[in-house]
Amino acid sequence: MKFRFRILSTNKRRQRDVRNFGLLLLLIGFCLHDPGHSSLKYLGILMLLWSGMSWLVQKAWSAGWLQDAAWVHLIALIVLIFVDVQVGRVLRVAETAVVTFSEQMLQKGLSEPPEKREPVAKFEHGEAIRSIAFSPINASVLASAGGDTIKLWNRDTPDIPEVLQFESYTDNVNSVAFSPNGERLAAGGDEGITLWSVPEKRFIDVFDDDTAAVAFSPDGQRIAGAAWDLNLWDITDSSNFRKVGLFKHRTHDAFVRAIAFSPDGKWLVSGDSQGELKVWDVQNEQAAIPPLKGGKSSIRSVKFSPDETNRILASAGPDGDVLLWRTTDWQIGHRISTGSVLDLAFSSDGNTLASVGWDTVDFWAVENGTPIISFKERARSVAFSPNGATFATGGTDGFLRIWDVPQQLAMQDAVRIIYFLPKGSRPQLNIRAKIDKMVRKVQHFYAEQIEDHRLDRRSFTFETDESGEARVYLIKGEFTAGYYLEKTLARVEDEIETHFDLSRNVHFVVVELGNKRIEENVCGQGRVNLIWGGGELWQAKSGLACIPTFKNCFDWQTAAHELGHAFGLDHDFRDDNYLMSYGRGSKRLSQCAAHWLSQTRFFKPNQRFFDKPATIEMEHSPPGTQFEITDADGIHQVQLLVAPTSKVPPAGYEVSADEEKNKDSWKKYKEEKGLMLHSHYRLDGEEQRVVGLPDVQTEKVEIQIIDVHGNITWRRFDLSENSEQLPENP
Numbered sequence: 001m002k003f004r005f006r007i008l009s010t011n012k013r014r015q016r017d018v019r020n021f022g023l024l025l026l027l028i029g030f031c032l033h034d035p036g037h038s039s040l041k042y043l044g045i046l047m048l049l050w051s052g053m054s055w056l057v058q059k060a061w062s063a064g065w066l067q068d069a070a071w072v073h074l075i076a077l078i079v080l081i082f083v084d085v086q087v088g089r090v091l092r093v094a095e096t097a098v099v100t101f102s103e104q105m106l107q108k109g110l111s112e113p114p115e116k117r118e119p120v121a122k123f124e125h126g127e128a129i130r131s132i133a134f135s136p137i138n139a140s141v142l143a144s145a146g147g148d149t150i151k152l153w154n155r156d157t158p159d160i161p162e163v164l165q166f167e168s169y170t171d172n173v174n175s176v177a178f179s180p181n182g183e184r185l186a187a188g189g190d191e192g193i194t195l196w197s198v199p200e201k202r203f204i205d206v207f208d209d210d211t212a213a214v215a216f217s218p219d220g221q222r223i224a225g226a227a228w229d230l231n232l233w234d235i236t237d238s239s240n241f242r243k244v245g246l247f248k249h250r251t252h253d254a255f256v257r258a259i260a261f262s263p264d265g266k267w268l269v270s271g272d273s274q275g276e277l278k279v280w281d282v283q284n285e286q287a288a289i290p291p292l293k294g295g296k297s298s299i300r301s302v303k304f305s306p307d308e309t310n311r312i313l314a315s316a317g318p319d320g321d322v323l324l325w326r327t328t329d330w331q332i333g334h335r336i337s338t339g340s341v342l343d344l345a346f347s348s349d350g351n352t353l354a355s356v357g358w359d360t361v362d363f364w365a366v367e368n369g370t371p372i373i374s375f376k377e378r379a380r381s382v383a384f385s386p387n388g389a390t391f392a393t394g395g396t397d398g399f400l401r402i403w404d405v406p407q408q409l410a411m412q413d414a415v416r417i418i419y420f421l422p423k424g425s426r427p428q429l430n431i432r433a434k435i436d437k438m439v440r441k442v443q444h445f446y447a448e449q450i451e452d453h454r455l456d457r458r459s460f461t462f463e464t465d466e467s468g469e470a471r472v473y474l475i476k477g478e479f480t481a482g483y484y485l486e487k488t489l490a491r492v493e494d495e496i497e498t499h500f501d502l503s504r505n506v507h508f509v510v511v512e513l514g515n516k517r518i519e520e521n522v523c524g525q526g527r528v529n530l531i532w533g534g535g536e537l538w539q540a541k542s543g544l545a546c547i548p549t550f551k552n553c554f555d556w557q558t559a560a561h562e563l564g565h566a567f568g569l570d571h572d573f574r575d576d577n578y579l580m581s582y583g584r585g586s587k588r589l590s591q592c593a594a595h596w597l598s599q600t601r602f603f604k605p606n607q608r609f610f611d612k613p614a615t616i617e618m619e620h621s622p623p624g625t626q627f628e629i630t631d632a633d634g635i636h637q638v639q640l641l642v643a644p645t646s647k648v649p650p651a652g653y654e655v656s657a658d659e660e661k662n663k664d665s666w667k668k669y670k671e672e673k674g675l676m677l678h679s680h681y682r683l684d685g686e687e688q689r690v691v692g693l694p695d696v697q698t699e700k701v702e703i704q705i706i707d708v709h710g711n712i713t714w715r716r717f718d719l720s721e722n723s724e725q726l727p728e729n730p
Contacts, residue, residue, distance in 0.1 A: 129394025271299030307350025581652030
């Protein structure tokens with residue numbers, strides 16, 4: 001019996017069919033772009049190899065070189081097994097090359113996000129740092145205070161700080177200050193003031209007064225310490241330190257939290273827990289002027305500008321306003337609106353003011369109040385180096401960080417575009433051009449609509465590259481697409497704020513989610529970013545809008561609607577044609593929306609940033625509720641938003657052609673306390689107006705105003721019967 005073992009085939013048609021099928025499988029495998037090793041690619045490679053070896057055997061057989069023997073096929077089987085083991089390496093190399101090339105082509109034109117701002121030096125103090133100070137003669141030397149410890153640092157020897165710890169300290173050190181010649185360091189704490197020699201790193205003396213703030217006089221001859229009262233110590237004679245002044249500050253349990261000497265040493269200013277500033281005549285040891293009202297709550301920091309040609313005192317606290325006082329007449333020259341402030345610092349030339357809150361560091365141009373740059377940092381204290389090249393922050397995490405001073409102004413009052421790519425997702429082909437086209441369409445729409453309402457033609461600006469095309473930043477997400485289907489805006493925001501300052505500008509984010517919408521089948525989200533403005537008031541300085549790449553959502557109308565929210569517009573369901581409605585009519589801006597947008601900073605940039613405070617107060621309880629609005633800058637427009645109560649959806653609310661589904665959606669909108677525009681008042685510069693809600697049944701009302709400089713102020717009122725906000729009837 002003749003034994004035949006055939007692994008290969010000499011049939012030409014069979015060879016061709018296997019070869020073609022192998023090519024097809026190989027192509028499909030590469031196109032699928034599997035994260036692992038595709039079985040299709042393996043099978044395709046093996047089929048091509050089988051076809052090639054069969055062809056060689058067939059040729060050799062026809063030439064009479066081989067006999068139809070089992071050993072030929074056994075050798076072929078061994079070769080195929082060997083290739084099967086090695087084919088993974090070939091595929092990995094080929095796949096890496098294809099993927100790298102394809103990603104480079106798809107990401108072409110997308111911009112890299114800026115690197116997260118990093119400190120140039122970082123020192124571990126231990127506990128939260130309440131106060132920091134640079135040596136006035138050496139920019140490499142600085143002191144930090146926190147817990148019961150004072151540490152003296154030198155950037156040249158960062159690993160071996162000097163620990164200055166007076167043995168009687170068992171409680172917090174609140175404040176540190178260098179003498180003008182840099183030879184002495186004073187530290188004020190709950191158990192007194194300690195004085196140290198900086199060159200010798202030794203303790204000199206202690207003044208047993210509870211101290212929240214400490215400061216040296218400009219001539220270095222006196223130390224001021226404050227808590228319940230304000231004391232002056234003469235330190236000119238090192239053998240006889242003596243108390244020479246006692247300023248009785250105590251009134252209504254006001255606790256002094258901040259003090260500062262004027263550059264000429266003439267005045268000593270204190271800020272207390274009741275929001276009062278007191279200016280003391282140092283030479284005559286008495287109040288120079290009546291107390292100044294610096295805020296509704298505690299003043300946490302007071303600092304004099306070192307610029308003698310522009311004599312300014314800055315004060316700030318939790319109210320959210322930085323006040324710049326003219327020392328010539330002690331009147332408020334300007335007001336910078338920001339969040340809660342814990343500390344202030346002027347640059348050495350007096351041109352820049354730094355403020356720190358619980359989680360942000362902000363820089364302001366003193367000349368016009370323009371925000372320069374802001375970044376996230378959990379800090380309690382801040383100080384500039386004497387040479388102006390660096391600044392330091394004392395963190396709530398116990399770390400002292402030194403940073404380079406920013407040299408350039410950040411982009412202001414514009415839209416920044418971000419393409420957000422979840423982990424494992426691939427960019428769409430030509431995505432930048434698509435986004436550019438869409439944003440320009442939105443820009444043109446706004447300009448046309450505003451002009452149609454007989455207002456000056458204008459629209460928002462967006463960041464562009466050197467070629468004039470939209471600059472689109474690519475940010476790669478930390479998680480796969482499924483993670484961003486819920487809480488989309490919040491989760492995207494958490495990741496992009498590591499690269500961008502979201503407290504400035506409007507950020508428009510396009511999220512790559514393939515064939516998925518965001519949240520619960522939503523096409524987009526948008527909002528203004530509110531910061532506390534003191535009391536019950538909030539202010540809007542920036543905005544955030546987000547849409548997915550889902551085909552029914554990735555269009556200019558959706559983008560225009562969500563950007564409208566980011567510019568300060570709320571839902572307006574009075575007409576199904578309004579952009580801010582959910583109607584299906586052709587989109588246009590209402591007269592209210594056009595008038596509002598025409599004055600925002602994003603449509604009218606380069607307006608002044610100093611902002612006089614607005615007030616929004618309820619005058620009467622329902623029925624016939626009225627609100628008094630005031631703003632010394634001049635009010636541009638007032639909007640009244642209400643929580644809907646009707647069971648029937650208004651004309652501009654149509655999310656489904658099915659009437660019952662539309663009613664169910666409207667019910668859910670009401671339950672989630674969604675608000676809608678009720679009415680607006682066009683004031684065009686009036687400083688005061690009383691507005692009302694006659695015969696409106698609603699539990700919640702929001703009042704938002706925009707002044708003539710584009711500053712937005714917002715307040716919500718609860719009109720329910722149990723609300724504590726209701727004033728008594730007049």
